[in-house]
Amino acid sequence: MDLIKPELGLIFWTALTFFVLLFILRKFAWKPILGAVSDREEGIRTALAAAEDAKREMENLQADNERILKEARVEREAMLKEARELKDKMIADAKEEAQVQAGKMIEQAQAAIESEKKSAMAELKSHVAGLSVEIAEKVVRAELSNKDKQLKLVEDMLGEAKLN
């Protein structure tokens, strides 16, 4: 039967055509097409991975942000507290200082008053002494001018002085 008898010519041409096709298509069609497809798939894969990475990074960043925010809040709190304490301490210190200073000033003032008083007293004393001497001089002079009186007095005094 002709139907199932292969013809040599057709076998030859089929083989030739097939190999020519295989050669040309492999070089100019399958290689670029499969290359492009796999490149694209690779691209999609890397893009997906990158997106996943970015997402994770974003999450990390968000967590970081929150952490930093919390830390900042705590720090602020601490700083405020410190400042308050510092303020209190400063006020207390100033008060103390002022008190000490005031005490000192009072002391100094007292010392000054004392010394003034003393000098005033000394002056007064010297004044009084001078005055007394002057008075005494005047008195003595007046007294001495009266010879009789003087003699009398000396007599009186001699009379008073008991000689033992």
Next chain:
Amino acid sequence: MHSNTFKAFLTILFSLFFATSFADSKDPSEDEKPFNASELIFHHIGDSHSFHIAGDFSIPLPIILWTDNGLVTFSSNEFHHDVDGKTVVEKNGMKFVNLHDKIYQLNEGASVVSLDAEDHATNAVKPLDFSITKNVFSMFLSMALLLLIFLFAARSYKKSNNNMPSGIGRFMEPIVVFIRDEVAIPNIGEKHYKRYMPFLLTLFFFIWINNVIGLIPFFPFSSNLSGNIGFTLTLAVITFVITLFSSKKYYWKHMLWMPGLPVPMKLFLAPIEIIGMFVKPIALMIRLFANITAGHVIVLSLISLIFIFETVWVAPVSVLFTLFISVIEVLVVAIQAYIFTMLSALYFGQALEEGHEH
């Protein structure tokens, strides 16, 4: 809209099919004889040295013969459409006749071919025939189409800047990816599949396009190339040879001395496995040949019913059934190309198999 275009296309296609069938039946030589359906069918599914277009009009194709005296070429026109061996063409001192679309060289001294009771030439030999027959012509056409389609497709990738295909490339890419992901990788494995991709892709598209060409019933299509045993034989042999060249030690060990079985069983299995090795490509060859030929035979038989019953009232039934079968054939031709490719990949995968625990 696209489906409408497709439907319109199919309608034109089938109406032309019927037109050509009609043209055949009006052949004056057949008017005299009673209608012979099997002759018509075998004429249609067989190869031919001229491309019949319509009525008496055919395109002559070149005849290329390798004779004892070297290469002889001439146009099939010189036979004047004679396929009964009556017209003798003389070239380089050799006489040739065309007997049922086979070229015979008459023996020395003979001037007329003499036939025996079974219509075989008794005084002629068949030279090696490398003619561009209808099938070969159709194969070249398919090659041109494939090159056109895929070189354009490949170029569309190069033109885009992000590896995205356009035009025909966009249509072809899913099929290429299908062959890779559903045929090559599952059967051959991730490790080796890349080496076989060009072969599998070429095989698939070559078979498919020739199957489709066989379905289109007008010039320059309408050949029955993939339903020709020579064609399927060649492809099956190529698959077989590649299988053998791919085979690893494990493949032969598994075939000749099946591990893990008692010795008598091994002796029993070895010949079966060896036969199996040859049966696989033979099955490939016959499957494609038989499926495509059967499709053509069914369509032609349905059309022939009109002439067998000699009434036009059978025509609607024939047309309806032919349409039905043709639509199925559109599926079948794709499936057959797929099966041939998939089984080839499977055989390569088996040949490449490394030892594993049983």
